[in-house]
Amino acid sequence: MEFNTVDGVVEIEPQRDGSTFSSNGMLLEVGSDLWLEIDGRKYKAHATKVGDVWWVHIQGHTMRFELIEPGAAGADDDGGMVAPMPGKILEVMAEVGQEVKTGQTLMIMEAMKMEHKITANQDGIIQEILFQVGDQVEQGAQLLNIE
């Protein structure tokens, strides 16, 4: 199966033997608890699934892996800039048709009482601005399009 990770898409198919899974010389016992075995030592692990994302905790490290469902469209968000969290648009500093450069501030939004800049993720021309000053936006909402 495939996961989206911070290092890109990773494919992994662990070997299964009953409730024991293995990969790269590591063993995982999946019962009511999770026990990972590396070089003969056992470590307790925690995991839970939220939506398509597996959250994993092992030895003080927390990781997230997004399961890519077979047949689902790839994460193609080229040119779209999305709200990093729910909040309110405070300022729109660009216009449709305007030429912008990567890193240029296009919007300012307020969330959790702090201001955040929405910056251009590529050079190009603004095709669409989907929100106005004062609008509330949801996390992940597309704010602008650049081509």
Next chain:
Amino acid sequence: MLKRVLVANRGEIACRILRACREAEIEGVAIFAANDSGTLFTELADISIQLDGEGLAETYLNQQQIIEIAQQNGCDSIHPGFGFLSERADFAQAVIDAGLIWIGPSPTAITQMGDKMTARITMRAAGVPVIPGEEVEGGLEQVLALAPSVGYPLLLKATSGGGGKGMRAVHDAADLESEAKAAMREALNAFGDDRIYIERLLVGSRHIEIQILADQHGRTIHLGERECSVQRRHQKVFEESPSIALDSELREQMGEAACEAARAVSFEGAGTVEFLLTPKGEFFFLEMNTRIQVEHPVTEMVTGVDLVREQLRIAAGEPMSCGPLSMRGHAIEVRLYAEDPANNFLPAIGKLQIFKPPTGPGVRFDTGVRQGDEVTPNYDPMLAKLIVWAPSREEALLRMGRALDEFVVLGCVTNIRFLRELCDHKDVVDGWTTTDMIDRLWPDGWAPDQNSIITDAGLLIASSCEAAGFGKQLSTKSSEHISPFTTLNRRFP
């Protein structure tokens, strides 16, 4: 003695105050907005009352509604906690006018310290050293005119601000105008007042604050220092007491200056005087917080004084119970934030699907949330505080590292790993903590220091759990095992 206290706050600090009330055999009344229904603090109260309305202004900041609830429910006093209405002199006055006891300093003291310009003038007059800077009263144009005389790097701060809101560091004159606009706008949104002031940013300084207690019997004492130098976006993340930068002589000097500051405004209750300590050993008054502070537990751990309990005593007109200052061992607090340290500390939301705080010797956990709670964007992203005590600083850091490793939070991104690496960082271990250290240590932003074995292990766990249907298996498991307590037809005492 107080009989029934209304706690005009929520989350972690409301839990802290309600527990203190219970221990003092005083009844606690919680107020909560609809979206806080069922959270921990509403359960710790003797009485919980739901606030009408939506949004902060109609609920936790609604002075009239809060005072009416206090009166209708037979409260004799109001504790404001921190944030919200805690430093609003008009609220303190309204509480007093309603015939209730305000658990805090007088409205006059709040006003004198709350307005940073007035505070600077008052402190200068009282002989307490203040930072070189300029007070701005004429808006943006005057900011631009005054900046060159203060010099770069400089700091823009909201006159009536706090908590890092409306505060901007400017390193280059070219950024001044846009940063000043942003600071004024943030200040206006957060405090309803867009006045700002400019001061010189003292690079490489430590943030040292002195805890003060003052009762109505003429006694004003300090309870030593807290060092809160490690900050991100001007909000503290790591606090400790004592500071390695202070010896007993400097502690006495700063403690005396802080008591002097408190006496200058006839301060009463618990408060904190914040100073910047330069590498040369000079200290300057920053501000006084006229309320209980987020990081108060580190002082409690090293002095053995229960600060919230003392607040309740002082407000009732009793003398404070603590004796002469005696500090023992070392305490560290870290703040658990729902935020992504690998993405510029952006606030995060989500459900705390798994939430297992650490336990064990020397560990104190002050929380407002628990497993299953939803972290929403409605309130501050600070979820809880983890505090450790140990005989020495070195052992306290090791204990904090151990505790953070035990701490499991899944379902919402937090800063736990960042805090863990901070405790291990050489500069922190050596005590080279300064207010600019996060930018200094991670100039290009922080990313977890994670080896490939951990990543591979994580992938094995995720893929195996997916293949085994791990989550689903757990949810049906409860029906497989039948408890003997339910099959035996009797009750156990």
